[in-house]
Amino acid sequence: MIEKINNSKKVLRSILTVMSLLLSLYGNAQLKGGHILGAMGLQSGTQAPEKTLSVYIPGYIYTASSLRNGNGDKIGNPDITMFITGVGANYVSDFKILGANYGATILLAGASNTIQGSYVDSQSDFAFTDMYVQPVQLGWHNKRADFVFSYQMYLPTGKYDLGDSNNSGLGMFMNEFSAGTTLYFNEKKTFHFSALAAYEINGKKKDTDIKTGDILSVEGGLGKTFYCMNAEKTAPKGILNAGLIYYLQYKLTEDKIPVGTGIIIEPEKDRVGGLGAEINYLHLSSMTSVGFRWVGEVDAVNRFQGNTFFITLAHVFNFNKK
Helix, strand or coil: CHHHHHHHHHHHHHHHHHHHHHHHHHHCCCECCCCCCCCCCCCCCCCCCCCEEEEEEEEEEEEEEEEECCCCCEEECCCEEEEEEEEEEEEEEEEEECCEEEEEEEEEEEEECCCCECCCCCCCCCEECCEEEEEEEEEEECCCEEEEEEEEEEECCCCCCCCCCCCCCCCCCEEEEEEEEEEECCCCCCEEEEEEEEEEEECECCCCCCECCCEEEEEEEEEEEEEEECCCCCCEEEEEEEEEEEEEEEECCCCECCCCCCCCCCCCCCEEEEEEEEEEEEECCCCEEEEEEEEEEEEEECEEEEEEEEEEEEEEEECCCC
């Protein structure tokens, strides 16, 4: 009889331990926004040349290596890898607004293991995710600096149901405003530093009163441009860009979670930083480019901390006859 009681106590203790672990993994968390960190890097404050259409295929991979609480302490070792790919297009016209070239961007993509917040069960099959549309993109080009301003929105086209572990979207409409610059340190514009700030305003999630707080993201890099010359040394055959990149993200307003949803949110707002490297190459005769970015995250609070990988293939159609 005593042995049975002791065994029961051990089982109960194990159950309580598991429940405590799950509560810590779910409780020390905040809701995720739509901005994909790592999508911008070197020359993030520069718009593409006018009268060009860029068609691109992005490949985004995020591996979560740890879960951090409100003090930044490690509280879990998740095994989550988020993947996004699709097809996008960016067009820059010669139409001027306030002296800037007008452009627009669209991205249709699919995602797997879509991360909704810092939840260990963020597992989902590859499926169509939220659509990215940038109807307004303005770019200015000066002698020693470029400037950009844009408005973009994330449309809730991906599957979303509250509490479902197989969601492919975030279930909310997101507005975002961005502004940035690329500074050049020499006349040939081969040595540069960039910063692009984006402010994301999130709507309520589908069929709920849950609302993700506003998010500020900053991305850019310090890099060098190299011109790869042809065999005769008479003209460049390609352009190589390489350097260090960074990103920062801060939750600026609190998530709004109604009582009774079963979601427990740590009051400390989440944040993360990251530092990495980028290299990309444009082959001029084919006007095809390939780029690679890696960012290792640091100083995460109330969110996952891991590594971001971004691979981009693109082809540029140039309609400028000059």
